[in-house]
Amino acid sequence: MANNINLQVYHGVEATVNAYIFSDNESVILVDCLRNSDEASKLAAQIKSLNKPLTHLFITHGHPDHYTGMHVMKQEFPDVQIVVNTPEIKEDIINFSTWMESVGWLEKEPALKPKTDANPNGFDYQANIDILKRGKLVLAEGAEIEAFSNYEAAECEHLTTLYSKDLKAFFANDFVYNGVHPWLAIDTQNIQNWKQQLEEFAHVLEQDLTIYGGHGKPGDISVFNTQLKYINDFEAVVAEAKSREEAMQKMQELYPDYTQADFLLVYSVNAFVAE
Numbered sequence: 001m002a003n004n005i006n007l008q009v010y011h012g013v014e015a016t017v018n019a020y021i022f023s024d025n026e027s028v029i030l031v032d033c034l035r036n037s038d039e040a041s042k043l044a045a046q047i048k049s050l051n052k053p054l055t056h057l058f059i060t061h062g063h064p065d066h067y068t069g070m071h072v073m074k075q076e077f078p079d080v081q082i083v084v085n086t087p088e089i090k091e092d093i094i095n096f097s098t099w100m101e102s103v104g105w106l107e108k109e110p111a112l113k114p115k116t117d118a119n120p121n122g123f124d125y126q127a128n129i130d131i132l133k134r135g136k137l138v139l140a141e142g143a144e145i146e147a148f149s150n151y152e153a154a155e156c157e158h159l160t161t162l163y164s165k166d167l168k169a170f171f172a173n174d175f176v177y178n179g180v181h182p183w184l185a186i187d188t189q190n191i192q193n194w195k196q197q198l199e200e201f202a203h204v205l206e207q208d209l210t211i212y213g214g215h216g217k218p219g220d221i222s223v224f225n226t227q228l229k230y231i232n233d234f235e236a237v238v239a240e241a242k243s244r245e246e247a248m249q250k251m252q253e254l255y256p257d258y259t260q261a262d263f264l265l266v267y268s269v270n271a272f273v274a275e
C-alpha cells in the first residue's frame with residue numbers, strides 16, 4: 001500500500017519556476033523556493049495554511065530562481081532545515097550568490113548577500129545549509145522521496161532529480177522546462193550531456209510516471225522527447241541565424257506558446273549568436 005503523501009505544485013511567476021510542497025498528516029517538506037522574496041512570502045503563507053511543521057527546505061541546485069526565497073523561509077519557519085543533496089551543490093549556491101553580489105544582482109535581495117567579515121549580518125550559507133543524509137527526504141509518517149544528483153553537468157553544473165514511488169512521480173528538475181524557453185546559455189558540452197540524459201530518462205524511467213519539471217507544467221513521459229526536440233531546434237536555429245533578432249523570431253515562431261522569451265530565451269540566443 002502506498003504511504004500517505006500529498007503534493008501541491010506552486011507555479012511561480014518570475015522565470016516560470018516551480019516550488020513543490022509535499023505533506024502528510026504531520027509534516028511538510030518544501031522543494032525549492034522561487035526567484036524573489038515577494039513570491040516566497042506567498043509560498044510561505046500557503047505552507048502555513050497547512051498547519052503542520054515545515055521540516056525541510058530542499059534546494060535542487062545552485063541557480064537563484066530555485067533558492068532566492070531561502071532567507072524568507074528561514075525567517076518564517078525558524079526550525080526548518082535547509083538541505084541540498086551534495087556538498088558540490090552547496091558550493092554552487094555559495095559561488096552563485098558571491099558572484100551575484102559582485103555584479104550588483106543582490107541589491108534587490110540584500111538579505112541574500114553572503115555573510116562575510118565585511119558584512120556580518122549577511123546570510124550564513126555555510127551554517128544554514130546542510131547536506132541531506134542517505135539521499136532521501138522523509139515525511140513524518142514515513143513516505144520517502146529519493147534524491148539523485150549523479151548527472152553530468154547540463155543546465156547547471158549539478159542538478160538533483162527526485163522520485164516518489166507513492167506519487168508515481170519523477171521530478172526532473174531543470175532537465176525539463178515544459179512550455180517554457182529553457183536556459184541554454186551554457187557550454188556546448190553541457191548541452192550534449194543534457195540531450196544524452198533526456199534520451200536516457202525517456203528510455204529508462206517507468207513509462208506511466210508523471211513528470212514534473214523545474215519550470216512549467218507537469219506532463220507525461222513524452223516531455224523528455226519534447227525537450228530534446230526543442231534543444232535540437234535551438235541548435236539548428238542559432239547555427240543558421242544571421243542575427244540575434246532572426247534567432248529570437250525563429251524560436252518564437254517554432255514555440256509560440258512558450259513563456260520566458262523575453263528573459264531566458266534572450267540569454268540563450270545571446271550566448272550563441274554574435275551581435
Ligand SMILES: [Zn+2]
Pocket residue numbers: 017063065066174214215
Ligand atoms: Zn531553473
